[in-house]
Amino acid sequence: MNHLDELEAESIYILREAYKKFGKLGMLWSIGKDSTVLMWLAKKAFYGYCPFPFIHVDTTYKIPQMIVYRDKIARELNLDLIVHTNEEAVKAGMGPDKGRLVCCRALKTDGLQQVVEKYEFEGLILGVRRDEEGSRSKERVFSERNKDYEWDYTNQPPELWDQFKTDFPKGNHIRVHPILHWNEIDVWEYILQENIPLIDLYFAKDGKRYRSLGCAPCTGTIESTASTVGEIIEELKHTKTSERAGRAQDQEDAYAMQKLRKDGYM
Amino acid sequence: MQCRSSVKTDICKEGYQMSENKETLKIVVVGHVDHGKSTVIGRLLYDTNSLPEGAIERVKRISKEKGKPFEYAYLLDAFEEEQKQGITIDTTQLQFFTKKRDYVIIDAPGHKEFLKNMISGAASAEAALLVIDAKEGIKEQSKRHGYILSLLGIQKVYVIVNKMDLIDYSEEKYHAIKEDFNIFLNTLQITPLDYIPISAFYGENIASYSHKMPWYKGKPILEAIDEIPKDKDISHKPLRFPIQDVYKFDSRRIIVGRIEAGTLKAGDEIQITPGNKTTRVKTIEAWTPKDQTDVAAAGQSVGITVADEFFNRRGEIISHRKDVPIISNRFRANIFWMGKTDLIMNKKYKIKLATAEVEAEVKSILKVIDASTLSGKEKALRVRINDVAEIIVETKEAVAFDEFRHSKATGRFVIVDGYDVAGGGIISRAEKAINLKGGFVKENYYLNSRIFEEYYYSVQDNSIKNVQTDNKLYYVGDEITTTGDTYVYPDSFDIIGIKDGMVVKIRNKIIEDILSLQDYTYNKLPLINARGFGIRVRNQEEFNQLIEERDDKTDNISKDVEFSNQWFSLNQYKHIKFSEDSVYIIEYNI
Ligand SMILES: Nc1nc2c(ncn2[C@@H]2O[C@H](COP(=O)(O)OP(=O)(O)O)[C@@H](O)[C@H]2O)c(=O)[nH]1
Numbered sequence: 010m011n012h013l014d015e016l017e018a019e020s021i022y023i024l025r026e027a028y029k030k031f032g033k034l035g036m037l038w039s040i041g042k043d044s045t046v047l048m049w050l051a052k053k054a055f056y057g058y059c060p061f062p063f064i065h066v067d068t069t070y071k072i073p074q075m076i077v078y079r080d081k082i083a084r085e086l087n088l089d090l091i092v093h094t095n096e097e098a099v100k101a102g103m104g105p106d107k108g109r110l111v112c113c114r115a116l117k118t119d120g121l122q123q124v125v126e127k128y129e130f131e132g133l134i135l136g137v138r139r140d141e142e143g144s145r146s147k148e149r150v151f152s153e154r155n156k157d158y159e160w161d162y163t164n165q166p167p168e169l170w171d172q173f174k175t176d177f178p179k180g181n182h183i184r185v186h187p188i189l190h191w192n193e194i195d196v197w198e199y200i201l202q203e204n205i206p207l208i209d210l211y212f213a214k215d216g217k218r219y220r221s222l223g224c225a226p227c228t229g230t231i232e233s234t235a236s237t238v239g240e241i242i243e244e245l246k247h248t249k250t251s252e253r254a255g256r257a258q259d260q261e262d263a264y265a266m267q268k269l270r271k272d273g274y275m
Numbered sequence: 276m277q278c279r280s281s282v283k284t285d286i287c288k289e290g291y292q293m294s295e296n297k298e299t300l301k302i303v304v305v306g307h308v309d310h311g312k313s314t315v316i317g318r319l320l321y322d323t324n325s326l327p328e329g330a331i332e333r334v335k336r337i338s339k340e341k342g343k344p345f346e347y348a349y350l351l352d353a354f355e356e357e358q359k360q361g362i363t364i365d366t367t368q369l370q371f372f373t374k375k376r377d378y379v380i381i382d383a384p385g386h387k388e389f390l391k392n393m394i395s396g397a398a399s400a401e402a403a404l405l406v407i408d409a410k411e412g413i414k415e416q417s418k419r420h421g422y423i424l425s426l427l428g429i430q431k432v433y434v435i436v437n438k439m440d441l442i443d444y445s446e447e448k449y450h451a452i453k454e455d456f457n458i459f460l461n462t463l464q465i466t467p468l469d470y471i472p473i474s475a476f477y478g479e480n481i482a483s484y485s486h487k488m489p490w491y492k493g494k495p496i497l498e499a500i501d502e503i504p505k506d507k508d509i510s511h512k513p514l515r516f517p518i519q520d521v522y523k524f525d526s527r528r529i530i531v532g533r534i535e536a537g538t539l540k541a542g543d544e545i546q547i548t549p550g551n552k553t554t555r556v557k558t559i560e561a562w563t564p565k566d567q568t569d570v571a572a573a574g575q576s577v578g579i580t581v582a583d584e585f586f587n588r589r590g591e592i593i594s595h596r597k598d599v600p601i602i603s604n605r606f607r608a609n610i611f612w613m614g615k616t617d618l619i620m621n622k623k624y625k626i627k628l629a630t631a632e633v634e635a636e637v638k639s640i641l642k643v644i645d646a647s648t649l650s651g652k653e654k655a656l657r658v659r660i661n662d663v664a665e666i667i668v669e670t671k672e673a674v675a676f677d678e679f680r681h682s683k684a685t686g687r688f689v690i691v692d693g694y695d696v697a698g699g700g701i702i703s704r705a706e707k708a709i710n711l712k713g714g715f716v717k718e719n720y721y722l723n724s725r726i727f728e729e730y731y732y733s734v735q736d737n738s739i740k741n742v743q744t745d746n747k748l749y750y751v752g753d754e755i756t757t758t759g760d761t762y763v764y765p766d767s768f769d770i771i772g773i774k775d776g777m778v779v780k781i782r783n784k785i786i787e788d789i790l791s792l793q794d795y796t797y798n799k800l801p802l803i804n805a806r807g808f809g810i811r812v813r814n815q816e817e818f819n820q821l822i823e824e825r826d827d828k829t830d831n832i833s834k835d836v837e838f839s840n841q842w843f844s845l846n847q848y849k850h851i852k853f854s855e856d857s858v859y860i861i862e863y864n865i
């Protein structure tokens with residue numbers, strides 16, 4: 010087994026555990042590379058079927074091409090897709106001008122919370138990875154959120170030998186992280202090996218490309234000439250900038266992500 | 276360089292070559308609090324140039340804000356609480372690489388209160404660095420962590436004597452620590468790969484040889500870890516394929532799971548334990564054409580179809596016929612306890628062993644050991660948090676397992692107390708099965724049955740209780756009593772073990788046969804489930820429908836209210852009697 014095969018086998022195992030354990034399960038699909046890989050892994054785990062819905066929390070500020078791509082893929086693959094927007098907040102004029110973290114909380118955290126509540130999800134599958142940033146590096150594969158969607162990160166339960174947290178009081182839910190152990194280059198190498206179709210915002214045009222996708226006002230491009238998956242991997246092998254450097258909300262405060270994620274952010 | 280054969284050539288043309296067979300080694304760094312674990316890792320990342328831009332600047336800034344010199348540990352201790360208090364609370368995994376291979380390095384907290392997090396980090400590692408502060412010497416967690424490593428089966432250990440700068444790089448003091456600690460490790464049967472004197476803070480003996488310690492003839496850490504041998508490939512070992520789930524998305528019935536040891540081929544004759552059914556592998560299933568294969572080996576998550584459609588369940592283990600796992604409901608184990616409340620005897624816990632989940636009790640606590648002193652207490656009554664112990668576990672139903680030294684993945688388990696994993700253990704020895712709850716047995720078949728339960732309404736506490744009065748095992752040819760205090764069964768009927776997929780034929784009160792549900796043909800006699808409830812089936816058509824619905828749900832069936840309401844009748848053969856005294860109820864099962 011090569012390195013990617015090992016990563017894949019572990020991720021499939023985790024996905025199957027989640028499916029076995031949670032009656033109400035959904036997968037967050039952000040249209041980006043990580044959740045697209047996740048979708049691919051789910052197809053492998055369930056032999057082309059996908060026995061749970063995908064969820065997109067739409068902030069209405071997403072890069073417009075993302076929404077076009079989302080709807081195209083959803084149609085082509087006939088996805089069971091739940092698109093949810095925190096309408097109330099949007100109507101009240103919520104936006105990054107109210108403060109980036111305030112905006113993330115309202116449109117992403119609260120938006121997600123509303124979906125979980127509405128569909129009574131017990132398990133949510135997310136494509137977060139340990140190498141993204143500090144608070145994610147401390148995550149468990151099955152990570153509990155309480156009734157108020159909070160993450161008790163200073164008191165996480167033990168997780169060993171792939172025996173995950175599957176017992177919890179009603180009302181709580183579990184965040185499942187099947188690609189927690191992958192790094193950014195692993196994701197790209199896997200996309201290359203499997204030939205996974207991807208949104209073209211990642212590929213350089215006029216000397217610029219996106220390295221991480223999010224909301225338009227808070228996501229920057231990087232200077233790059235990498236226009237194929239292979240070139241992107243080469244570029245990443247020689248870069249020292251961190252992946253989320255272009256994501257403004259991370260830069261707001263030294264512990265911005267920790268604070269957001271404690272309250273239920275993805 | 277060649278293209279990976281499984282990768283399509285047009286991908287290769289993209290101007291990028293996959294690194295071939297990149298090997299990864301996972302190393303955990305353990306030891307007493309403040310002895311420098313996080314600093315060692317931070318320094319390794321720094322010296323291998325593995326840190327993203329800005330990380331160093333950020334740490335410089337935070338260190339300065341907190342009025343501290345540069346703290347490498349902040350590179351890992353990402354939580355605000357960790358940086359404020361200068362401690363590691365939870366485990367982290369980071370990656371770096373050398374010319375030889377990739378590394379995942381796992382930071383573990385050294386505080387006693389966070390032992391559960393240390394264990395979470397260490398459990399997945401193949402090798403360890405055990406860090407000891409040269410000035411402080413061997414402390415409580417140095418020993419406890421050493422002990423935990425041996426319990427987890429991590430044999431490849433380097434002992435890192437850190438902060439040599441604080442003892443003027445003294446060879447003498449270094450040797451004293453080494454001798455002391457060796458005595459301890461020897462009692463655990465750990466022979467460290469080597470001892471390495473370092474100063475993490477000043478980078479001595481991290482990436483390059485230290486000139487401060489010319490007397491040290493060994494290697495610096497970065498070179499030493501490249502010498503750690505990888506665990507041997509286990510694809511030649513006896514096959515262990517625990518069933519994770521059974522899918523029926525289309526006409527295929529796919530048994531999925533991860534192969535934990537050995538190799539599985541299409542056409543192989545296999546045995547499924549503890550049910551002891553045998554069949555043949557028909558296909559190994561794949562979604563993409565690229566993944567199509569007839570052989571799969573240890574580490575792979577696969578799905579198979581088999582020749583005979585049994586009612587397989589999660590938790591059963593597939594093996595080859597010549598080398599099956601042990602089947603019992605009792606075993607001896609060495610455990611570590613992380614629970615907030617003590618582990619006690621005769622309390623009901625849940626055990627998760629590979630994919631099996633079963634109710635269990637601790638029948639005996641043979642010895643409790645304080646892992647930091649190795650002082651033991653025989654015949655204890657409880658196991659406290661952070662202690663290790665030798666216990667005998669009795670599971671409610673028979674399970675398939677191995678001794679840990681023969682098969683790691685099927686020889687270890689966790690203990691769930693309430694909602695939490697509270698302990699973990701490795702099986703040292705199988706014990707003879709006893710006290711299997713009453714039921715029906717024939718050769719390899721065992722159906723746990725509650726048909727002889729009595730139902731009472733206790734006027735004292737106003738609730739209904741079911742009482743198991745007969746825990747006997749019945750064999751083919753035995754006679755049963757069809758009339759109890761609260762039940763009356765016909766003389767001839769068939770017991771259908773819906774969940775287990777088994778049937779017991781009763782003819783004129785005699786057990787005529789016990790067979791698998793798939794070999795059974797409906798014969799119009801009354802059907803009763805394993806709890807003694809009538810099954811609402813009157814003809815072949817209804818029977819087929821029952822089986823179909825059951826197959827769709829596989830092992831969730833016992834919890835399925837809708838299914839039960841539709842198919843089972845509580846009071847067809849049973850009735851409830853008043854009972855004035857709840858003490859009368861000897862043993863009740865919920
Ligand atoms: N003098 C000296 N101090 C060190 C050395 N390594 C670590 N330290 C300090 O020891 C303290 C504890 O280190 P840390 O890595 O957090 O320890 P941990 O609890 O084992 O992770 C920190 O203040 C470090 O700066 C060393 O080699 N020499």
Ligand SMILES: [Mg+2]
Nearest residue numbers: 312313362363
């Ligand atoms: Mg530390």
